[in-house]
Amino acid sequence: MPDLLSLLIWLPILAGVLVLLLGERNVALGRWIALAASVATLLLCLPVLSHFDSSSAALQLPVKLAWIPRFNACYALGVDGISLPLVVLTAFITIPVVIAAWTVIEARAAQYYAAFLIMEGLMIGVFCATDALLFYFFWEAMLIPMFLIIGIWGGPRRVYATIKFFLYTFLGSVFMLTALIYMYVKAGDYSIASFQALPLTLTEQRWIFFAFFAAFAVKVPMWPVHTWLPDAHVEAPTGGSVVLAAIMLKMGGYGFLRFNLPITPDASRELDLFVIALSLIAVVYIGFVALVQQDMKKLIAYSSIAHMGFVTLGAFVVYEIVRNTGALQGAGMGMDGAMVQMISHGLVSGALFLCVGVLYDRVHSRQIADYGGVINTMPIFAAFMVLFALANTGLPGTSGFVGEFLVILASFKASFWYSLLAATTLILGAGYTLWLVKRVVFGPVANAKVAALTDLNGREFAVLAALAIAVLLIGAWPAPLLKIMQPTIHHLVDQAVASKIPL
């Protein structure tokens, strides 16, 4: 069997290099290559899914080649129940990004497609790497295309936003790197599995926990290190915002599940209230912040932070559940919710940013006040926007409902107060999202620009329709997704509650 995971990583990267080499003169060809490569990457996920044994928690489709023998670092890949859905999400989201740029990006278009393709490969690499050094390699390398995407194709304050984005992430990552090297010195190799098996004292675990926390909390982002996100989102081009919200934030959540919980279980148990508190602040406080935003992209950015709060809440609530019930049964529900929430938020926030992009391409404004009554001139668009907005509020039947419901249910098992605070999102989320829709979409036509709007063209329709189908599918029938994740999450719960302190 060919090495499918390597193909998933390197196909888009090589296609990106090819597009870059073809240059701006052959951009028409480059565009088609980009589309073909991104579609081919998604299609390659099908054999991966069919080879995936959803009854096992083991890493599947493993690849292991010597990379740096001196450090015992390997080019080691594999997928399990928490990385596979994220890989598929990454492959899926890149297609709308490529299509959405079709006629919109005019300056340096070949580089734009190349950057997104290369980034796609690197992001899939992050989710597939089972060697910590390889993981870090992809994790950091991915910053370079994103830095350029925001900096070159961004809005007026793009330079500030992109440097802030880069430095924030870099700061967090460097401390993670030092923690990885520390564990390498103790364990003798860089495989994530041997880090997970490495006995560590509580003091060591605390330091390592915070080193990882620095990297992942910035990426998620958690309050109070979230401030780079609204800036980056507002200034990034539509495609950049979509990838940021849909995939890059998920890397933080993925990191918590892959590194913090299994590698530092005792420190995680000790510090779970700290993470839960920050998550609840993100849900409640950032919810209020989102309410007062005047800029559509900023509003969705804050909404992303609040939604990602559910992911960290769901991941860390496991300890409180075990403390209360004494049983591992059902303790994984929070993590189930966190995973579904990540996938769902990837689709919904990506779709919302694409909606804003559609409006921005026509009116060149992101201010809510510049719109009103869009439904009169763009009825089809309005239907999509309302659907995604409702998914964002967690309406049953959409993907947003499943994740939030599971997390709230899990947090109720932990503490009534957690679930009470978490549930405020049902009000706040509905508040800011529906108010946004009310002001932008409904009402009488606000001004001449809105009156002159034309409805979606075929390209835009196809993009939004694909996302809408995915959102409704997961909302109506989440069982296959949950089934893929189940064994891995059971295994993760076992790892997360088992002590690693050497006796």
Add this chain to the structure above:
Amino acid sequence: MPDTMMTWQGVAPAIPEIYLVAAICVILLVDVFAGQTRRSLTPTLTLVALAGGAAATVHYAAVTQRLVLFNGMYVADELAYVLKLAGFLVVAVGLLYSRDYLEERGILRGEYYVLTLTALLGIFVLVSANSMLTVYIGVELLALSVYALSAFDRESGVAAESAMKYFVLGAIASGALLYGMSMIYGMTGTLDLQALATLLHDPPNLGVIVGLVFIVVAIAFKLGAVPFHMWLPDVYQGTPTSVTLFIGTAPKIAYFALTLRLLAQGLGGTSVEWSQMLGALAVLTLVVGNLVAIVQTNLKRMLAYSTISNVGFIVLGFTAGTPGGYTAALYYTLIYILVALGSFGVILIASRKGFEADHLDHYKGLYKRDPLLALVMMMLMFSTAGVPPFVGFWAKLRIFQALWETNHFWLVVVAAAMSVVGAFYYLRVIKLMYFDAPPAEYPPPQHSAGVRMALGINAAAVLLLGILPGPLLDLCARLIR
């Protein structure tokens, strides 16, 4: 004494030095007779001589075990062999980048090439030094050649000023080195580094410590570690860029060897003492180098402070005081040289007759004017910042690893935090090149295709060594052992 007889076996390992002396004499004579009429002869001849030297070194001077020659004055080991080959390569590439630049400024003279070769000879002597006398001869031969090179553009007042500063401060450092060596000699009665290694034990007596302090000061000065770094920004900024390129690259090989031979090998018995001194120097160097680099507006000066901060990392490797640490320092030095070669090469190629592209603003919108140059510079900047997939990442990783192996917790934290600060000013260069619009009045830089290709290969090496760092890491580990 193992070998007092002058047999072929006793001389062959010194072929690089002997060959270089002969080549210097030939080039000097050829240049005199070729005169001003055939100016391109000397540069070409020098490149041929360097290639021939590398070939002769590979053929005659390849050694597999450690040999001590010339009454214990000279050591030939695999480390010296590889560093000499690296010296040939680095100097050749540097001269290749510099040729057009020198011609445009009317300083394309034979003496420039001869001085470069004598500096290289000094580097070789240092790399193979096994006695404190040999160390001193190497240091002075290198330093005097570089002082003269700094002042080479005699029309330029800034160059003369910086050369003067370099010379005066360098003389003080040489004095400190000599004084420290004399103290050690007074206490132990030997100049031989191997003998010193067996004579000195922990804890050393006060006289040895005083001597050690002076030696550490001299080494810190040569490397450019804070607080002995004052000369470095002025010299980097003031001298012609081709000389900056030279100072910024090949001599680092020699100063790495100086630190290794003198401190780690000769004075290894006092490693507890000097590793504390180096630890303090490293922290100061990292903090000052990175913070001051942020406010620079001149690219050469910014790269000077960037050099200082990189020196901080190299010193950190020595601070670890283990073979792992020295390996890390060696690897970092080689990678730093590779990247510095490219960065100063970009400045040389972006410059034109009557226009020195040394200000950060000169790089605004470079992407539009010269995409290749901008791409190369971007790769080099990301590499120095330590972002994978470029090789600078592995250099930093190797240092962190050496520090963890010796449990230097706070040094790891400082180095990690400072590498984030460092990222900021490297990103700023990329921002200028890629995000800003180019000013109207700058014509595109023009340079020969060969030089541009060399620069492209240089950048490709930064990427390739970043993706597959294994072989070079193995080589460094084997050289230190």
